[in-house]
Amino acid sequence: MLALSRILARRLYHPSALEHQLAHSFAPLTYGPGSTQFKVLEHALNKHVPSYGFNERALVASLNDLDLGPSLLSVIGASNSPSFLNASPAVLELIKFHLVTKRYALTKELDPARTSSPAEPPALETLFHRRLELNKPIAPHLTQLLSSLSIPGEFLVQTALPELHRLSDDMVYFSKEPDANDFAWYSKRIALSCAFVSSELFMAQDRSANYADTFEFAAEKLHNVSKLGQYYNNTEEYMWYTLLMSVNLAKSQLTRS
Incomplete structure (x- = not known):
């Protein structure tokens, strides 16, 4: 006390x-x-x-x-x-604000705590695509955003990765996707996080009309997540390793662009 x-x-x-x-x-x-x-x-x-x-x-x-x-x-x-690359604290807060408010906007009409008549749970693919739709206004700047998020340091550990995990958790929780209570719980969410990082990276380079190629790419990624979920029982450590490898891949690709 x-x-x-x-x-x-x-x-x-x-x-x-x-x-x-x-x-x-x-x-x-x-x-x-x-x-x-x-x-x-x-x-x-x-x-x-x-x-x-x-x-x-x-x-x-x-x-x-x-x-x-x-x-x-x-x-x-x-x-x-x-x-360590001199991104100002105010800019980091702007990035954090984007991540958090877009996550809340995604499930605003589905959360019983925020609406008196929640909507019918959508498919996981619907929520995944809806979250990518929210990126359209800032899509030309996704390269800059992802580069800032993937820089090793305090912001990556305390903000970027936890928010990515919360987003994946919300997409599974508020969708019709069947859930689990063992290692599959971690596997599904981390695999979904990897799919989202990959889709944002693709969107950053996409020049197709209305980002049609991005949504086709995202659909394929979600299909792979579902397929892997049926045949694999990975440990939590392996999935975290996969996520970190995806973040490093995103960083290397953005460095080349």
Whole structure:
């Protein structure tokens, strides 16, 4: 009890759930839709990222639109550590905001906690394609996004991989996909994570009309996940190895592009 009181007594210099109770927060974000931080990031993601990409230029343009000072940049990303390639904490927060809010948008009408009349559970393929559809406005900047996500470091371990796992977990949980409680639980989600990373990488290079080739590629990946799920019983360690290899492959491909 004494240890907890000391933690609460110490002023934290970034938004933290230890300091106050947040209503309607988008976990793991530590701020809700009514906060200035949420409004700036949402405005930047919707209006300026499609044009400028995931960088400080998009954030500054958003701050100017909302009549806020550029000094808020240091507050927006205060909870993040800069990457060793000098990606600013504010830009990392913008990337995190994109990952989290798109995940919530995917299942908004399916979550009983967020709607009084949840929709009928869709097929896993429907949710997978719907999540890729949400990438269309920022598709020209997916190379930049995936490159930032795959850089080894704190952001990869604490944000990128956990969010990828949460997305896969949500897609299985809110779909009609049959579930399991043993190692197959891990295998299915990690295989789905690998399929999503591969599909985003393909989308980053896709020049077909309305990204038709991407969705064909994604359908084939999902078919492979389903087929492998019927014949293999991989251990959790092997699937994590596969995921990390996919992330490294994405990084190497983006380096060449």
